[in-house]
Amino acid sequence: MNLMNPYTIPSTVLLQCVDEETLLFNSANGLFFALNETGAMLWEEMTHATTLHAVIEKMVEVYDVERKQLEADLIAFSQTLVTQGLLSFEQA
């Protein structure tokens, strides 16, 4: 996964908090996906950026995180989102 590769969040994806849980709903398949605290934070940053590189730059600037670890976590998270149809990357 290329960090500079632009991604898009499908218009069918909705973010909603229910009973103190953060959920993503994909109306294309009718499935809910629960985010933990870190996932919710990453998602929030991802909605304001267009590449994973931009997300990492923003997060290392604001939070006390190690870049390598953040990169690995973000890539794993993005892959899960892609599998669930909640994120798509433009072809390089």
Next chain:
Amino acid sequence: MNKPKQSPQKGFYPCLIACCQSDCDPLVVASLANEVENWGEFIDSAYSHGVFPLVYPKLKRLEILDERLKARMKKINWSIASSNIMMTAELIRVVALLRDHGIRSIAIKGPVLAQMIHGDVTQRQFSDLDLLVEPSQMYPALELLSHHGYASQYPIEFLKNKTLLKVGKDFPTTHTTKGVLIEFHWRLFLDRSIKKSKIDLFSPLNHHCTLQREKIETLQLDALLLYLLLHGSKHYWERLEWIVDVDRLIRLHESIINWDALYAMAEEMEISFMVYLGLAVTHELLHTPLEAIAHHRIATDSHVLKSKETIIRELNSDAITKDPSEHISMENLNKVLLLRDSTHGWVRNYLLTLFQIKELDVYVVNLPHWLSSLYYGVRLYRLIKENLLK
């Protein structure tokens, strides 16, 4: 011998009201909760009144509730929330689809109202979506949706029937797999229910609400408030949900609601009494802030005061219609007709309710316009069949 109507459990109703207050005090709720004897009835009532999403967060951590009850409440809350989220996604999809085909649609109540008054689509109960489109766009809109998973109880060709467009106001359609019901309205009030609608439903100044990054059009705030006041009166304010809607809309948008325009519209439509009664009920129950004219009217008009007391008493006895379809009962119809500003108004309303051609008369047979006077025969036949042949 008829059993006397069961009185509410001690503390039942005050606790429910306390949970609906905009400035809900957790200590007050905890204290009133000690007075609730039957939590099963309380939960059912909160749901029937359409305020469960407001009640649940205030009760879910109370020690007085056992784990089984908390689990039941969590399940009900999830059921409402997940359904609301699904319907919100569908509303966004359908509005965009219509817009892409040049059809303007205006969302009423549902997710848009929930977002406007609670800032969260899951905080208000709704079971369907309501969209308003111009009468001339009704057939194109329903035809378009028929190619995108929607089916209707009646053939959409009826929407070309001028009599239906004249006497009716809405046409329901349901998504065949998602089960989402959309009521498509071409007007919000029937001629027989108000003298003449002065509300510009398709105003260029309509309000817009952001739902998940999408701007969705809804009514202007004063028109929306007037509609909510009329809708509540139509159902004799038998659900707390409708009272909460009015309360929150006023609290959040008080400074930009054009009260003079609202009163003028109500006066011309001969529904001033319904407006002041609705404001009186919300003020009494939820301490809604009111401006001077409404304050004076509800404090001095004995008819408003008496009707308000009746409504509060019926709410207190939990005499709520359990029918989720919101169909108005005959008993309530009689009460509501008496809410008209003038005797002329309610006599006219009674006669029109009986003899004016109804949507269901038209659905019996789709006649061409030149034969539309035959619908009076259909009306008479249905009146006899429904009332005399029973």
